[in-house]
Amino acid sequence: MSTTPEVHATPRLARHFRLQWEEVQQRHVLLYPEGMVTLNASAAEILKRCDGTRDVPAIVAELEEAFDRRPLDTDVRAFLDIARRQGWIAA
Amino acid sequence: MSATPPGPPLWLLAELTYRCPLHCTFCYNPVEFASIEHELGTDDWLRVLREGRALGAVQCGFSGGEPMLRDDLEVLVAEARRLGYYTNLLTSGVGLNEKRIAALKDAGLDHIQLSFQDSSKELNDFLSSTRTFDLKQRVATLIKQHGYPMVLNVVIHRLNIDHIDRIIAMAVDLGAEYLELANSQYYSWAQLNREHLIPSREQLARAETVTNHWREKVGDAIRILYVVPDYYEQRPKKCMNGWGNVFLTVTPDGTALPCHTARMLPGMAFPNVRDMDLASIWNVSEGFNRFRGDAWMKEPCRSCPEKEQDLGGCRCQAWMLAGDAAAADPVCAKSPQHDVVERIVAQAQVPFDARPPAQPLVFRTAKASRELGTAVPPAA
Numbered sequence: 188m189s190t191t192p193e194v195h196a197t198p199r200l201a202r203h204f205r206l207q208w209e210e211v212q213q214r215h216v217l218l219y220p221e222g223m224v225t226l227n228a229s230a231a232e233i234l235k236r237c238d239g240t241r242d243v244p245a246i247v248a249e250l251e252e253a254f255d256r257r258p259l260d261t262d263v264r265a266f267l268d269i270a271r272r273q274g275w276i277a278a
Numbered sequence: 279m280s281a282t283p284p285g286p287p288l289w290l291l292a293e294l295t296y297r298c299p300l301h302c303t304f305c306y307n308p309v310e311f312a313s314i315e316h317e318l319g320t321d322d323w324l325r326v327l328r329e330g331r332a333l334g335a336v337q338c339g340f341s342g343g344e345p346m347l348r349d350d351l352e353v354l355v356a357e358a359r360r361l362g363y364y365t366n367l368l369t370s371g372v373g374l375n376e377k378r379i380a381a382l383k384d385a386g387l388d389h390i391q392l393s394f395q396d397s398s399k400e401l402n403d404f405l406s407s408t409r410t411f412d413l414k415q416r417v418a419t420l421i422k423q424h425g426y427p428m429v430l431n432v433v434i435h436r437l438n439i440d441h442i443d444r445i446i447a448m449a450v451d452l453g454a455e456y457l458e459l460a461n462s463q464y465y466s467w468a469q470l471n472r473e474h475l476i477p478s479r480e481q482l483a484r485a486e487t488v489t490n491h492w493r494e495k496v497g498d499a500i501r502i503l504y505v506v507p508d509y510y511e512q513r514p515k516k517c518m519n520g521w522g523n524v525f526l527t528v529t530p531d532g533t534a535l536p537c538h539t540a541r542m543l544p545g546m547a548f549p550n551v552r553d554m555d556l557a558s559i560w561n562v563s564e565g566f567n568r569f570r571g572d573a574w575m576k577e578p579c580r581s582c583p584e585k586e587q588d589l590g591g592c593r594c595q596a597w598m599l600a601g602d603a604a605a606a607d608p609v610c611a612k613s614p615q616h617d618v619v620e621r622i623v624a625q626a627q628v629p630f631d632a633r634p635p636a637q638p639l640v641f642r643t644a645k646a647s648r649e650l651g652t653a654v655p656p657a658a
Contacts, residue, residue, distance in 0.1 A: 203389065203427040203455070205364060211286050211334030218364035220389040220427050220456060223288065223336060274498060 199239030286334025287526035301407035312647035329556035338363035346373030359386030371417035514591025514607035
């Protein structure tokens with residue numbers, strides 16, 4: 188599997204993965220067959236925007252706007268790389 | 279008692295029934311299953327699902343026996359999905375026809391784990407004592423047609439381990455996303471048949487080489503989980519990731535257990551969901567607190583620097599092999615009873631020709647269950 192993002196990639200959660208808020212754990216988790224990944228707040232904010240409609244620059248811009256922090260480009264791309272390698276997201 | 283309150287039970291395993299059309303020789307259901315009656319009704323299960331979710335359970339497995347034998351399965355799956363569980367169906371495939379697989383999809387079922395006993399029709403049908411191989415192939419195709427992720431589960435043992443190359447090839451052909459090649463562990467029916475099932479060291483090494491070869495070849499296309507029998511390890515596993523730590527099993531008659539084989543342990547009072555709500559069961563019941571933390575440990579575990587890594591191993595194995603559920607798991611090389619495991623492993627290196635098994639394979643049937651009665655620790 189390539190870990191180099193396509194220039195126009197619009198990442199989305201991999202099939203069969205589900206992102207949801209867990210009230211008891213007070214955090215987002217990623218669910219898949221018989222397993223769970225616990226997410227910190229920034230990972231969850233990035234993954235929430237991986238819906239197949241936004242490309243990476245759009246995701247970055249949205250996060251910079253929402254959290255009034257910039258630049259976030261390097262951090263977001265580094266996380267997306269990990270998520271891709273783990274099979275959490277496609278594209 | 280543990281010093282700190284337990285975290286949430288992340289996994290709720292709903293064993294809906296011990297009834298099963300298959301008769302697998304390595305089944306982990308209790309040997310005395312035929313005498314366990316009074317299955318929970320639909321309303322009880324719906325309440326268990328709601329209470330489990332409120333406690334924080336997030337993965338829900340519908341298992342058995344064969345859960346397809348429950349005609350309220352669709353109702354239970356729909357409620358579980360509505361509550362926010364990731365819903366998993368663990369099935370032999372028997373009863374999973376076109377109509378029900380579509381109804382389960384509508385109910386929101388997330389994933390199906392399908393069991394095979396082997397890659398060959400002959401051995402699959404022999405080990406399960408049924409003609410189910412062709413049916414399983416058809417069910418695997420249906421699962422993919424309906425867009426489910428599919429885990430194939432093949433219990434591995436002496437009689438099928440040399441087919442592992444063909445087993446993996448079959449899983450790849452069927453389009454499984456995950457393949458679980460878990461060596462049989464010796465509990466319940468598998469314990470009765472241990473002599474037949476335990477592979478040799480050479481068989482295990484070959485199987486691991488073949489598995490690694492496939493992993494390199496197929497990459498991420500299929501994730502292969504391969505588990506060796508505990509008996510071949512030098513340290514025990516952290517059983518169930520800790521007693522009453524993550525897993526909560528509710529058995530067909532409503533008895534709640536920290537693991538699906540814990541019913542065998544003597545002198546334990548496990549609560550029933552008919553008498554107690556799930557929060558009390560998980561947080562305060564005696565059964566769930568008995569082996570939490572490490573205050574219950576004896577030597578050599580109590581002073582062992584590795585005790586937090588494995589929490590003394592498996593309580594059922596300690597009971598079966600050392601005759602004491604609070605002893606160190608004899609799989610551990612530090613256990614005073616480790617020689618018991620060493621003797622069993624040494625015997626497994628000898629081919630059947632030179633040591634015919636003392637008794638024939640026992641198939642999981644209601645008749646055998648009634649004859650064998652309640653499990654006693656076997657003479658190790």
